[in-house]
Amino acid sequence: MRKNIIRLLAMSLFFILFTAAPCHLVAKNQAPEVDTLEEILSSVVDLHVSKPGSGALIEGAIGGLLDSLKDPYTEYIPPEHLEDFSDSLEGDYAGVGIHMQPGNDYPKVIGVFDRTPAGIAGVKPGDLLIKVNGVNVTKEPLGKIVQKIRGPEGTKVCLTIRRAGVGDMDFELVRAKINTPTVSGTIFDGDTGYIYISTFGEETGGEFRKALEDLSRQGVAKLVLDLRDNPGGLVHAAVEICGNFIEPGQVVVSAVNRDSERKEFVAGGNPTGKGMRVAILVNQNSASSAEILAGALQDHGAAVLVGSRTYGKGTMQAVVGLSSGGVLKITTDRCRTPKGRVIDGAGLSPDIQVLTPELVQVAALRYLNQREKNTVIFQADKSGTTVNGSAVEKGRALLRGDTVYLPLRFVFEALGYRVDWRAGDRSIKIAGSGMDVVYYPGNGRVSLNGEVIPGLAAPVSENGETFIPASCLPLFSTKIKFEGDKIIVEN
Secondary structure (H helix, E strand, O other), X not given: OHHHHHHHHHHHHHHXXXXXXXXXXXXXXXXXXXXXXXXXXXXXXXXXXXXXXXXXXXXXXXXXXXXXXXXXXXXXXXXXHHHHHHHHHHOEEEEOOEEEEOOOXXXXXXXXXXXXXXHHHOOOOOOEEXXXXXXXXXXXXXXXXXXXXXXXXXXXXXXXXXXXXXXXXXXEEEOXXXXXXXXXXXXXXXXXXXXXXXXXOOOHHHHHHXXXXXXXXXXXXXXXXXXXXXXXXXXXXXXXXXXXXXXXXXXXXXXXXXXXXXXXXXXXXXXXXXXXXXXEEEOOOOOOHHHHHHHHHHHOOOOEEEEOOOOOOOEEEEEEEOOOOOEXXXXXXXXXXXXXXXXXXXXXXXXXXXXXXXXXXXXXXXXXXXXXXXXXXXXXXXXXXXXXXXXXXXXXXXXXXXXXEEEHHHHHHHOOOEEEEEOOOOEEEEEEOOEEEEEEOOOOEXXXXXXXXXXXXXXXXXXXXXXXXXXXXXXXXXXXXXXXXEEEEEO
16 A cells, blocks of 8 residues: 555656756746746646636736735726726716715615606605615615616616605616716705715716806805715816816826826816815715815815815826727826825825714804804704704714713714724813813723813713713803703703
8 A cells, every 4th residue: 555655646746747847947036927927828728627718817817917916996897897987987877866875874865866767766865775685785885785786777676765754665676877967066055055076077077167156156155065985086077176266277186107207287277166165075985086186175275174084095097998808997106185195095184073974064064154153952862963953863862860971972073072082092082172171981080181070970882882971061161951852052
């Protein structure tokens, strides 16, 4: 038996040596060249026991080559996916015609386009999307949910919708080609307008100028520009939009290539919105061209950013046509804002930090209207609040015996303070109006401007959220009163 094993090993070694390239023909430590790749491809096609096709191997090699760059924005788009790639830039796709934003657990429908499957079937703004094809979508990223809804034209998708006062309903919709504008605008109240940009495509610059001019004709002097969950798109669209707010010739963004050569993109056109008070809404999903637009207007003092730090995608890609019919989208430059700030990997820091998504728009309106006083109305042990007269879905007061607890981050961000979690000592810092208050939830200690305040009830936690005793609010010169089941907080 031992002799047979040795004989088999010897035969295997002989076969390996026989089929391998002679060692003296390979230079020591020489990096593989294109010829080596071709030799390996040919050998695998000719010899591998699985009889692989060359097409699959080549796609795998392309994938491995691009993965080695560790750049998620450089990608090969095969011919069969080219139409989807083009449609994503143009705003054309096969879907059902709804616009959503993230919610607490489920995405909320905030717009339904006319003459689309969803519009015809009766889906309405305010509806919550619970399931797609019977699968619950709670806590899923919005982008992933959108991809589940989209699909080939003519195919069916079932959406389970939850509507207040009605319950859950199933809508079986047939996907259709949707040609949606990338810009939409409306008036909030008085002289305050709102413009939302979903992505930056070929027509976005023109669509934005039209929306801005329409609002200006209606007397709008203040603007909320919503770039939340905007993944970016074409750089020239962002540059074109900047031209509505800054003088022609001013730098919007600089692009620096691999040879450290710098190219500047400058504003042009007529700045009809120059001097308008602008608040730009951003979050962790605002990326690419959205960051270029936001960073430029922030640097030029033409707008303030409200929300959370942006994604940090600060590179530019070129699209190279391939003889196969596909394209290579390849990173060629890194971006800098007009003041030289690096976007890639860093993102943009907001001027007004608000980490509660439902309060970002409230904070923007507070800034635009230069509001100094705020009123927050809670209902005991019920979700939903009113902040400065606007209904907000989130925010719940707790009753524990005779003590009322309010959601710490929510109430202070609603009142205009900045709230930061400090991982180092596991404390919560609240800053604003010349005050720095630090809570230590672990031991209940509270300090005001560095001085420990004794005798205060400790915060409590529920479902990962920290609640502060209402009795602590006078530290912030805040008034609190009770009217039935309502808790009214004013500063």
